[in-house]
Amino acid sequence: MKKILVTALALSLAGLGACTNKAGSDPTDEDVSRIHQASLTIDPHIDLRDDFDADSNDAGSETVDQIDLPKLEKGGLDVATLALFADPLRRTPENIALARKQVDAKLAAIQNFVKKHPDKLELARSSADLERIAAEGKHAILLSFLNALSLGKDTSLIDHYYREGVRLFGFAHAGNNDFTDSSRPNAAYGDKPNEAGGLTEIGKQAVPILNRLGIIIDVSQLTTDALNQTLALSQTPVIASHSAVKAIVDNPRNLSDAELKAIADKGGVVHIVAFAAYLKDTAAFRADYKAKIFDPLGLKLGVDDPKEKLSAADYKKFKEAYREFSRNEWKYATLAEYINSVDYAVKLIGIDHVGFSADFNHGGGVQGYASVGDGPNITRELLRRGYSEEDIKKLWGGNFLRVLKEVEAFAAKK
The missing domain is CATH 1.10.287 (Helix Hairpins)
Structure with a gap:
């Protein structure tokens, strides 16, 4: 309950103005606490284990989850965006049904998690909700959707999941589907590289639907063709919710400099993911x-x-x-190596177009940021590197919030 349960020391420092920490010097605990408390902290991509349930997430650090209620409170994460994610599988009617069952089970688990803790959690459906819930000292749960495999070829299901609260939509994971090519096609599932030439006709039809509803489009894990087609078709900015930098690790999931710039030029945000395999080639x-x-x-x-x-x-x-x-x-990468990738993106495309994400529970995390409870360590490292308080607020959530408001404003005109 970050916005209410601040320390007396943090309150006494609140009026002292922005931190003037010099690059290379260690920030004080007081500055870290004050700035972290003052930031609207948002993670746009956290996954859930298939056996996630409300009861097992009351136990705190003893659970295997990288997110649970005690860790949310320890780390002061205001907005946890939980993914309705389906495992990539070969495209068959049986597997599509299985994927949809997986998505709906996660949705029910999230709803139960929120329902069990009405004093500490609330499902958010708008940018206004995010700001209000955080101001009330609670944690907002925002829903995202990843991997259109579970939709088959049915775009009407986008409206269904919007009504359930989905406000962020990613077309692909590690495998092609009926909406798009993935940057990581899987031959084991019968995929061929660039088999659709980017978005399929169904994927192209989905873009204006997402714009109309006010759902942010997530371009993580798309091929370059699919990403560029999405940028051309979308009438609103997009984000990459869990991507990293190809210039640092040449992996098909990572974004090239040209792709990073294209997303920024559209007004979007690239959230650099704290995932070891995409931060260093090990x-x-x-x-x-x-x-x-x-x-x-x-x-x-x-x-x-x-x-x-x-x-x-x-x-x-x-x-x-x-x-x-x-x-x-x-364990395979450090917090410093993670922020190195953040630094690269900030220098390339500007502070207004970069954010953080973790991909927790699906391989994400680094030494020093192994769960949502470690969030203040990011703030500390940024201060150590000379980032200003204003910049830290943008990276932690201000940039995401700006995009969501722009997407909502467009939908409100429809």
Whole structure:
């Protein structure tokens, strides 16, 4: 309950003006606390485990989740954007139904989580809600949607999930679907690189629907063609909710300088993701990923579809191994290495077009920022590097809020 339960010391410092911390010097705890409290802190992409439920998220640091109620309060995260995410699978009617079931189960779990804590959590549906809920000392839960696999070819479901509260929509994850090509097509699912040439006709139809409803379009994980087509079709700014910098790690999920600039030129925001594999090119990470998840079950990475190749019992082992590895991926990079990527983006496209994200519970996190409870460490590192209080507020949530307001204003005219 960040906005109410501030310390007396933070309150006494509130009138002292902006921090003048010099780059390279350590900020005081008082400055870190004051500025973190004063910022509207937003994470636009957090995932949930499939077995996430309200009861297991009251236990605090003993849970395996990187987000739960005690961690939200410790880290002072005002807005947690929770993803209605479906695992990438081969496109079959059965898998589309399975993906939709997964999305709806996560929606129900989030609704129950909020319902159980009405004094501390509230589902947000607008920019005004985000500001009001934070001002009331509660945490806003914002819904996003990732991976249109679960929609099949049905764009009418976008309206359905809007009514449920979705305000951020990402077309793709690691695999093509009926809306778009992914920047990471999966041969194991029958994908071909650039098979649709970017957005499909259905994906192109979805863009004006999202604009009309007032949903932010998320271009993370799109191919360059799909990203550029989205920018051309959208009448509002877009964001990348969980992307990183290709100039630092040459990975297809990361964004090139040209892509970063194109998003900024549209008025959008790139949220640099705290995900080790996309912040530094680490041989140990790649070797461990293969050895701990695929090799024990005789799978060939990028070739075999685990769901099709394995028995039900072995597929369960595969999922458990993936979850266990993902819980520990934060160990492969540091907070300083994360902020190095933030620095790069800020210098390239400007402070008004950059933000933070974690991808917690799906591999995200770094040493020093391993859960939402570690949020103040980001503020401390930014102050150490000489960022101003105004800049920190923009990075933490001001830039996202600006885009959401622009998207809402456009929809209000329709």
